Amino acid sequence: MDPRSFTDEKSESRLYIGNLDLRITEAALIKVFSPYGKIISEDFLWHTRGPKRGEPRGFAFIQYSTKEEAKLAKEKMHGRLACGRPLVVRLASEKYLEEVAQNSSKAGGEAIRSGTASNTSGQMSRSAKIAAIKNKLKALDEERGSAKKQKAS
Template sequence: MDPKGSIDDSNCDNRLYIGNLDLRITEAALLKMFSPYGKIVSEDFLWQTRGPKRGEPRGFAFLQYSTKEEAILAKEKMHGRLACGRPLVVRLASERHALEVADSSTTKAVGEGHKLHLTGGGMGQSSRGAKIAAIKKKLKSLEEDNSMNKKQKQSDNIS
């Protein structure tokens, strides 16, 4: 941030978004995982501030490295790596903004749930409905195939 309190975009290239964090991962563990890739100058580990989950981790954090190169290296090495059984989502903070813009202009929400999770976009409900419809259609197709196979086996046994 600059002295006036607004966000300084020049540091956005050094800043990483880390998502899909297991709730057991602590700030110290996060710093330990990411410190081999460069000097971390700031860390924002986000916590629930209201409701029944108050005080629990929110499942994502931001780390800022001293250089853009360190941030890119950390992103390349850590994106998709398992931590407590969950694949980490690691992106430059500036890429997160780019995903929000892309999500608002695209209609292919099915199969892109990770982007919807990052943005909290309004397309989540229609995407969920489309996914449920596709699953139901697939199940119906499998059931029809299964019943046809049973009929075929019965006719083969009779012959």
């Protein structure tokens, strides 16, 4: 199945905003992103259960009226500091495609090579889950490292 088939006009005008400091509010997020176009929806995600229930999850989605507005906001806001943290701004479709690629190439590949991809019930084994989490953390560290290098130059 072609992953590009998931992208449409709506997903191309929807931004993923990550690495949000927990002090950033919905109102502040909208205020910062509104100069780049007409925001038609905003999804600020919260923990719904567990010990962090009611706290922000550190990411949000903003839907602009056009893909051009979304691309402009992405260009202007990606890497910009907010409460001392560089924002990660991508088209929501890019975030989805990146996660699919990471999960299939890194976590899945590691689990398959180690022979622990699944047990008899078809679920990932504990060691495969741990390997997937370690790979995700490594990828995040590399991403932060490259973002810092870009800021320094």
